[in-house]
Amino acid sequence: MVDTADKRDRTVRWPITREGKEVIPISQVAQGIYAVGPLQSFPLSPNAPYLVVGNEWCAIVEPGDAHQPHTLLEAIKEIGVDQNCIRYIIPSHIHIHHCSAINVLLKEIPDSKVVVHPTAVRNLMDPTKLNQSTKGIFGVRTCPTLDPVPEDRIMPVRDGTVLDLGGRELEIFHAPGHATHHIAIFDHLTRALWPGDNISFNNVATKRGRVGIAAPMFDADAAVETFRRLRALHPSMLLSWQGSLAFYPADHYLHTAEDDLIATTDIIHEGMKQKKTAEEIQADIKAYHDSLGIVITEQEEYEQQGRIPVGLVNWLKKKYPELEAPAGMKGDTTRERNQQAISGETSAA
Numbered sequence: 617m618v619d620t621a622d623k624r625d626r627t628v629r630w631p632i633t634r635e636g637k638e639v640i641p642i643s644q645v646a647q648g649i650y651a652v653g654p655l656q657s658f659p660l661s662p663n664a665p666y667l668v669v670g671n672e673w674c675a676i677v678e679p680g681d682a683h684q685p686h687t688l689l690e691a692i693k694e695i696g697v698d699q700n701c702i703r704y705i706i707p708s709h710i711h712i713h714h715c716s717a718i719n720v721l722l723k724e725i726p727d728s729k730v731v732v733h734p735t736a737v738r739n740l741m742d743p744t745k746l747n748q749s750t751k752g753i754f755g756v757r758t759c760p761t762l763d764p765v766p767e768d769r770i771m772p773v774r775d776g777t778v779l780d781l782g783g784r785e786l787e788i789f790h791a792p793g794h795a796t797h798h799i800a801i802f803d804h805l806t807r808a809l810w811p812g813d814n815i816s817f818n819n820v821a822t823k824r825g826r827v828g829i830a831a832p833m834f835d836a837d838a839a840v841e842t843f844r845r846l847r848a849l850h851p852s853m854l855l856s857w858q859g860s861l862a863f864y865p866a867d868h869y870l871h872t873a874e875d876d877l878i879a880t881t882d883i884i885h886e887g888m889k890q891k892k893t894a895e896e897i898q899a900d901i902k903a904y905h906d907s908l909g910i911v912i913t914e915q916e917e918y919e920q921q922g923r924i925p926v927g928l929v930n931w932l933k934k935k936y937p938e939l940e941a942p943a944g945m946k947g948d949t950t951r952e953r954n955q956q957a958i959s960g961e962t963s964a965a
């Protein structure tokens with residue numbers, strides 16, 4: 617049984633040091649939901665895995681990357697939960713910084729399973745392509761990798777699957793957009809929602825949601841549909857895998873992410889139709905951002921939000937085969953070629 621009740625009330629903010637030493641950041645963000653982090657991660661921004669505590673069983677949501685599982689297990693001990701109560705490990709999708717912690721976690725928690733959409737199973741069992749393409753994008757030195765996951769440790773879940781933790785249920789929604797195999801996780805008890813990379817970076821200044829549109833298999837129509845489905849759940853909060861960013865109110869972030877995605881897609885589509893150059897389209901996007909006071913952060917620039925996102929252009933070319941990529945678009949750099957390569961991972965059928 618889970619060691620319940622009082623111990624759950626502690627809230628620790630990060631960064632925090634005790635006697636000169638940094639301690640693990642743990643925050644209770646809702647009843648029985650703990651964010652551990654943000655923990656330092658490989659080149660992308662820090663991850664925050666979550667522990668969800670039920671009366672009988674627990675789940676880890678957004679387990680993070682391979683640098684982090686030991687810290688997470690230590691934090692779980694500190695929260696006062698027996699790790700053997702953890703039944704489910706649920707990454708929103710299997711991009712490497714969301715899931716590569718699972719090898720250690722599955723080993724240390726023998727009765728647990730990793731919960732994914734059925735289209736992600738093949739690439740968990742054989743992650744060769746996923747590892748290669750991720751290393752190609754981020755460099756080999758610090759990039760974590762995923763080891764093959766045995767089939768009997770994978771639990772494929774379809775839209776609407778409910779995981780019963782005892783006294784609380786987590787419902788899984790298929791949430792394509794950022795990736796075809798992407799899922800969102802909804803806690804019935806607190807109405808907290810993990811949207812994964814469907815709501816990626818928070819623009820702190822303007823409080824707008826932002827979908828991760830750099831992904832090579834990005835699908836704008838699917839993303840809009842996902843936003844609408846998730847909004848219909850009336851979530852009380854969005855819990856970001858980046859942890860330090862709390863999304864309140866959820867509806868506003870989902871709404872603005874949808875508005876900005878539709879606007880950006882229209883600008884690029886129109887620009888491609890008029891055969892505008894990449895620079896001209898980029899200026900149009902900037903004008904839209906300026907009109908709303910949206911500031912593109914360095915991190916977002918890195919993630920291509922401030923440029924013409926290759927994922928969105930690829931998607932438009934697929935939808936409208938007569939269109940060509942804008943002239944001058946940096947579509948042939950090593951980084952972007954490798955992003956094309958990663959599509960093998962997300963397009964698993």
Ligand SMILES: [Zn+2]
Pocket residue numbers: 709711794813828831
């Ligand atoms: Zn992703």
